[in-house]
Amino acid sequence: MKKKNEGIKCNYCGELFGKVAIKRHLEKCEVRKEKTQPGEEVYYWVQVQGYYQKEYCMYLDVSAKASLKDLDQFLRDRWLECCGHLSRFRIEGKIYDSDPDPDIMFGRNKSMKVKLNDVLYEGLEFIHEYDFGSTTVLKLKVISTKTGAKRKEKVILMARNLPPEFVCVECGRPAVQLCSCCIYKEDAFYCTECGEEHECGEDMMLPVVNSPRMGVCGYCGEKG
Ligand SMILES: [Zn+2]
Ligand SMILES: [Zn+2]
Ligand SMILES: [Zn+2]
Ligand SMILES: [Zn+2]
Structure with a gap:
């Protein structure tokens, strides 16, 4: 969300x-x-x-x-x-x-x-x-x-x-990551703790970033 x-x-x-x-x-x-x-x-x-x-x-x-x-x-x-x-x-x-x-x-x-x-x-x-x-x-x-x-x-x-802000779908705290598998079907934003519990595993998680490429391929945001 x-x-x-x-x-x-x-x-x-x-x-x-x-x-x-x-x-x-x-x-x-x-x-x-x-x-x-x-x-x-x-x-x-x-x-x-x-x-x-x-x-x-x-x-x-x-x-x-x-x-x-x-x-x-x-x-x-x-x-x-x-x-x-x-x-x-x-x-x-x-x-x-x-x-x-x-x-x-x-x-x-x-x-x-x-x-x-x-x-x-x-x-x-x-x-x-x-x-x-x-x-x-x-x-x-x-x-x-x-x-x-x-x-x-x-x-x-x-x-x-400004960077858009997302909230964790589980607990409502600020989200820092999203599941690159689930994002196409549903809201898949998570805080650090709830992300650890997510069924797809941490390898699928990508950081929330200020870019239209957020959540795509391995995009992790601006370098440096
Ligand atoms: Zn100005
Ligand atoms: Zn959470
Ligand atoms: Zn997932
Ligand atoms: Zn790529």
Whole structure:
């Protein structure tokens, strides 16, 4: 069972907002403005959310000179990476693979070594898929184009949803883990003690994490 813990936190000022308000806030946030120097470099503001779990969302400020590979790596680091599965972007009917077929005859898909300003523009919606077995699908949207000074970070995480809170199905205390077997049939969140009693065994337990990949494959959350 899920306890409400709604809100998207601005990483600049720490305030909480809803999904509509956060976009307006990021435009106006005084702390962000102070940290951003004027300049000619182009940046995209990109909203990312779980395709099926829209409560998980991130707002990114990405250099237009970064590549799809850089964006893929960021999504893996924050939300996705369990055991090095393949991934791809779907942008306007074209597919950009993390590991495209090198055979020119069979390799119809493009590689991710393409600069964002060659494929993205304001208003564009596109898809990212990680793992073609137990796929986690993300929906991305370019919400704005900005200019600013050159900087070293390719991707800045401007805002992100608060971690959702779950309660143990047995005792009602905060849950720290879920059973990756049972989660598809029923609520399968457990506290540490009740998890030890669960029939599937501890090997099936995965940690509660702030990601649309929670409970899938061996996903244990952000590394480090
Ligand atoms: Zn703010
Ligand atoms: Zn995996
Ligand atoms: Zn419990
Ligand atoms: Zn189970």
